[in-house]
Amino acid sequence: MLGMRGKIEKADAFVIGAANYYSMLNGLSHCFLERFYQFRHQEGKAVAGKLGVAVGIGGSSGDRVVEDIKKFW
Numbered sequence: 001m002l003g004m005r006g007k008i009e010k011a012d013a014f015v016i017g018a019a020n021y022y023s024m025l026n027g028l029s030h031c032f033l034e035r036f037y038q039f040r041h042q043e044g045k046a047v048a049g050k051l052g053v054a055v056g057i058g059g060s061s062g063d064r065v066v067e068d069i070k071k072f073w
C-alpha cells in the first residue's frame, strides 16, 4: 500500500474490481479495502468526493461482490 499512496491521493476516481469467492468478496481484495481505510480516516479526505466504481466478477455472478465493495466505500 505504501507504494500506491501517492497515486491514490492524486487519483480523481477509483475503479475497484474483485472476484466472487464463495459468494463474497475474495480475500486479497478484502485486505486491500481494509488498508484503504487510511485514506478516509486520520489523514482522511483523500478520497472524499471522488468517483468510485465497483466491479464484481464471478463464475455465475459478481453482484454480491459489488455490494461487498460498496460497504467499504
Ligand SMILES: Cc1cc2nc3c(=O)[nH]c(=O)nc-3n(C[C@H](O)[C@H](O)[C@H](O)COP(=O)(O)O)c2cc1C
Pocket: 019, 020, 021, 022, 023, 024, 057, 058, 059, 060, 061, 062
Ligand atoms: C476459491 C474460489 C471460490 C469461488 N467461488 C465462487 C462463487 O461462490 N460464485 C461464483 O460465481 N464464482 C466463484 N468462483 C469463480 C471466480 O469468481 C472466478 O474464478 C473469477 O471471477 C475469475 O474468473 P476466471 O476464473 O474465469 O478467470 C470461485 C473461484 C475460486 C477460485
